[in-house]
Amino acid sequence: MAIERTERARHEAQVTALIQKGDPVDFRDVFLTLHPGEQADLFIELERPAREFVYEALSPEEFTDLFEKLELDEQEQFIQEMPRPFAVRVLNDMYSDNAADLMNQLPDDFMNELFALMDETEATEVKDLMRYPDDTAGAIMTTEFIVLKADKTVGATLEDLRELGPEAETIYYLYVIDADNRLVGVVSLRDLIVSPLDVQIADIMGRRVVSAHVLADQEDLARTVQKYDLLALPVIDSEDHLLGIITVDDVMDVIERETTEDFEELSATKGSSDINMGPVEAAMKRAPWIISLMFLGMITASTIGGFEDTLETIVLLAVFMPLVMGSAGNAATQSLVVAVRSIALGTINRKNVLKMIRREFGTGLLLGLACMVVIFGVITVLYDSALIGMIVGLSIFASLSVATIVGTLVPLLINRLKLDPAVASGPFITTVVDNLGLIIYFTVATSLLRFF
Known part of the structure; x- marks a missing residue:
């Protein structure tokens, strides 16, 4: 470097x-x-x-x-x-x-x-x-490509390539069409070079062609290119007419744009990640999310107000509120990223969705258990209060278990509604889980205080 x-x-x-x-x-x-x-x-x-x-x-x-x-x-x-x-x-x-x-x-x-x-x-x-x-195949395809006729010989085709090749965006794949411009086959440049000159294209072409519909979503195209290790992908209409091709460099641009978009959605900074953007424009793009989250934060304040009596009984409980809220928010964000990534890669289906939910819930239980044991010991020693340690420990255990489920289910439900799952942004999930964490915390505290 x-x-x-x-x-x-x-x-x-x-x-x-x-x-x-x-x-x-x-x-x-x-x-x-x-x-x-x-x-x-x-x-x-x-x-x-x-x-x-x-x-x-x-x-x-x-x-x-x-x-x-x-x-x-x-x-x-x-x-x-x-x-x-x-x-x-x-x-x-x-x-x-x-x-x-x-x-x-x-x-x-x-x-x-x-x-x-x-x-x-x-x-x-x-x-x-x-x-x-x-964001469709038609919007990113190029029309500079070379088509072949099945009845032409390899020798004649190579002569054509010498003349037409410089005008095409890529010649590594050459697509074969019939008289009605329908896609019927594909020939690689390697196939042309190693084949006898007098052989017809129909004899060396592959007849099973991976293609994309002109209105297909660009994310699906990227997955197709990755799955089949393609350098180019032909684009067709509903009647198999060849309209254009999408090259691998275009797919890389798609992946970059989609990744940027997902990061922006997850961080509630949509449209404002460009470092060349001015502060006023960036603030205007971020303001709707920040203001919305501020109002959600008011629910957090109301939740705390609803348990005022519990706080007055043991004021020390207030010290550990950020700990419970932060731990639950972090766990939810981790599950959110796992879910959104799985959806983006297309690895989620009906067969394994329950498996992922169970996996994340199990992860939350184990994380909660580990944190409960650690925090109970630390609080008991430092604050000489096993009761507070028990309240905080049980609250973190329950909060982390619930948070992982929320972080997993919300993007899955949004995706089910045909919306972008990344809109379940990290700040949004964190704010929701903060409120749930507080409710759990004060519910546990109120319940245990009755017995001590």
Whole structure:
């Protein structure tokens, strides 16, 4: 990692010096030897005058390679500062799925201006992709792919690939269609290379093709690609017409977005995890959750008020309220993460859902038992009160057992209602379990105090 940082610093210093020198020839000689990902890392560090030099030094086709490595918000910023002819040629050269993602981010007037200047065929492909709902196969598929005819020979197909290959996003899998554009088979590049030139595609193609419907959810696509170890996934409609393909790099982007979304949901920070977002916007996005949880917290205060007599009897009970609440909240959050992860990975079904519930409940019992024994001993020794130790110990035992069930069942029920289980966020579950923990705590305390 240290070597990588040193190498990047050297490249950055070299590129910056060549830009300041103002010699596009020397700049191109160095800059174009770098990987597009490295070019993108260097480009985003440049000030606007330096970026304008890059627009002049590189052709739109050369710039597109690094541009597609940028994040969407960075693409949105930079395309608006480019000279219009340059921006249009970059869009024409981008893969259609990436261009569609970018167009969806742009203001409507600017987007329409670019569409009017783009190549008509490219613009039509991008508009077609933009019609599909977000988070579906159609929204992330690309239309730059190569199809084969079953009656062609391997030799003729290889000749076609030499001509058409540079335009396709990937040629590792080649899909075979019939006269009605229906998907009927798949051939890998390896199969083509090792097969005799006079053999027909129909003789070497695989007829069992793993595919996805155009309206399939993107999370399901990611699981399919992972399950079958695919580099690309064909996208079809209800009549098996081949519409596009989804490549593994698109799937990695999906996994990143879904993981980010789940983290945001679990932490009640949805839409505000971008470090480039301003404090005002971040606060506005987080405020609904914080305010809602504040009102839920008022229930906690009411719960404490309802057991005022118990607190007056033994004031020391108040000292251990945070301990009981915190322990139950932590246990519930752990079970919540286990449940949400299992749902996201698709490992939960009717056969094993009860097994998971029993497992988490058993875990809660064992954790509660261990904590009860430890806290009873500690409180008895430090505070010289076996009664308080018994109250706190039994409360933690019961609270942890209940908390693991709540943390498991809530996301399962939400998922059953066809909602995102991650909305059962950590703060939400913790607040609910806090109230349950207090009720258990004071109920145990009230009951035991009657006997002592």
